[in-house]
Amino acid sequence: MPLVEAGYVVLDCAEPEKLAVFYKELLDAEETDATANRVEIRGADGIRMAFRRDVNATPPSWPRPENSLQAHLDFQVSDLDAAERKVVELGGRPVDTKDAAGPYEERGYADPAGHSFTLRRTTPTAPKQG
Template identity: 40%
Template sequence: MPLQMKLTAITLDCADPEAMAAFYREATGFELHPGSGADFAGVTRADGLAIGFQRVDGYRAPRWPGQTVPQQSHLDFTVDDLDEAECLLLELGASKPEHQPGGDRWRVFTDPAGHPFCLTGA
């Protein structure tokens, strides 16, 4: 019988954990994690799932889609309206790379620390 594990957190490296938590709090509506500070900050969904951000000295942002600094991981989010979500994310500080392999099915963005993430329509 396989071990039953429940995902409780995802943690990403970055240079500024508090800025990353602020970005994802605005983008997702998650609450700020109570243990947030200068070296670690995070956001938590009502069911307990957390996205954390840890300070790393000398952090180098991923270079998506290139591999000079590989992405290593990325997050996927579902939204009701791709165009509306894109406008909000760009206002919050996300970037939209020129390379968009998803066509009309999904869109790739990078957060303020350079981590790629994708949006798909609901």
């Protein structure tokens, strides 16, 4: 039996139940455990996340320069526009959606509690024909 049985990305927030709903809908996930101060989910691809109550939690200030990004989540998507619509519909907000240089397109967002994440299209963009 392995020493570490499971790993979670844990986000501190004032309202873990509400933030869990955002990520459950975005990741097509299911709730696996919930207590008064923590909600755990597992996404369709196996990603495990938890949301821990911290009434003093403050969101990072990224992309403002006075604080570094510290950490963020990356999610791979096949349709950036559709994923962005879903993020906004669920209460997230765009923070850096300009075209990114390089072989992959990506856009930055904040979840309803202010945590940073990136949607990244994994298929290189081909030039339009005609």
